[in-house]
Amino acid sequence: MKVLIAILTFGCIGNSLCMADLVKTKGKGEIVYQGIFQEGSPEEHAAIANAKQNALTRYAASMDPARYELYKRVESEVLTHIDDYISDYVVIDKQTDKDSHRFSVIIEASLNTTLLESTIQRTSAAAAPGAGEQSNITFIFVARELEARKIFDAKRTNVSINDGSQAVSEKDAVAPDGQSTQSAMNSSSVSKTTVGGNTELKADALTYRVATVAEVDSAVNAVLSNAHYETVDPNDAGLDVEKFKADFSGGNDISAATRAEAIATLRRNDVRYMAIASMDVGLPETDPVSGLIRVFVTVNAKVTYLPPLPAEGQPRRLPKTIASIAGRPYAGLGPDPQVAKTNALNEAATKSAQELTDQLRMKNIR
DSSP: OOEEOOEEEESOOOOOOOOOSEEEEEEEEEEEOOSSOOTTOHHHHHHHHHHHHHHHHHHHHTSOHHHHHHHHHHHHHHHHTHHHHEEEEEEEEEEEETTTTEEEEEEEEEEEHHHHHHHHHTTOTTTSTTGGGSOOEEEOOEEEEEEEEEOOOOEEEEEEEEEEEEEEEEEEEEOTTSSOEEEEEEEEEEEEEEEEEEEEOOOOEEEEEEEOOHHHHHHHHHHHHHTTOEEOOGGGGTOOHHHHHHHHTTSSSOOHHHHHHHHHHHHHTTOOEEEEEEEEEOOOEEOTTTOSEEEEEEEEEEEEEOOOOOOTTSOOOOOEEEEEEEEEEEEEEESSHHHHHHHHHHHHHHHHHHHHHHHHHHTTOO
16 A cells, blocks of 8 residues: 655644635637638637637646656547637637738637546556555655744955055265265165954844644645545654654754654554654735735755665665755745634645645656
8 A cells, every 4th residue: 555644844834725626727729711811710720729729728837846847648549639628718809910811819728627636547556556555655754833033144254455565775975174984874674464364144043933733734735635646644653753853853854863763663554754843934924915914834845765774694685865845935825914824734745745745746756
């Protein structure tokens, strides 16, 4: 059975997952006709069909790289049955160029993303027959929010170097009485001062509040369930979640000791994949377009493959990263900071879990 347990780190958590069934997307179609163009002609239907396909192509272009790769596997099938995926549309504009015999149309189509997702999932290793007995995947979710920030003053070191030199000259002359001499001595000095130094800056010391939140688990579990994975509580896998929470309270990753212990535990329990991620909540701000409160959540995540323990006398195989998300920001809007933060975390949890899942499915991870 394919098992997932999650380790994700956040700044705070939101409500349950909500996925739209229909997405509005625009498309343009164009054809060259013969003779006189007529409304409702086969040529017009062909142009609208092209516009539907273009609308789907535009939508696919907004996918993350892993999901786009999965989509390309079924693109020909989807385009062949485009009316199944776009059954409703509105004509925004259409033009007939009688000189060049070209007809073009722009539509706003309603794309059935549920059906599209179902088609994409058929290419997934998780959805393949018999895939449930392959490997276990572990995700852990913890929530963190900035609690304190210590800012250190800049340390300034000044260096001053003084260089000096002196020149002396002597001149003899005959006195007016012609029987004696007079001497005169002149001196001059030059000094130079060189000033420099350096400024040392120290990184801020950050402290986070860390907790586990059931709402985030629900959001990510919904994504994983739709991708035909089964989730298991991290405690059931033998992992010490409190150690993960303690590590993330003062840093951006788990300690070497926590990681080593987790890898050993998961290997003993025949778990082959471990996902660790961090989601940090930014400060609330005003959205310049809507006027609502906006909060950003930044995601960093990676999935590690854990090879099985080697047989006696065999070389040890090291863990390796097979999927990752680096500094991906997600935004949420709301009438107040709390609602905006909840929406941002829901968006971040859903989209990051989807992207990690897509990367695993793209590589046929079973």
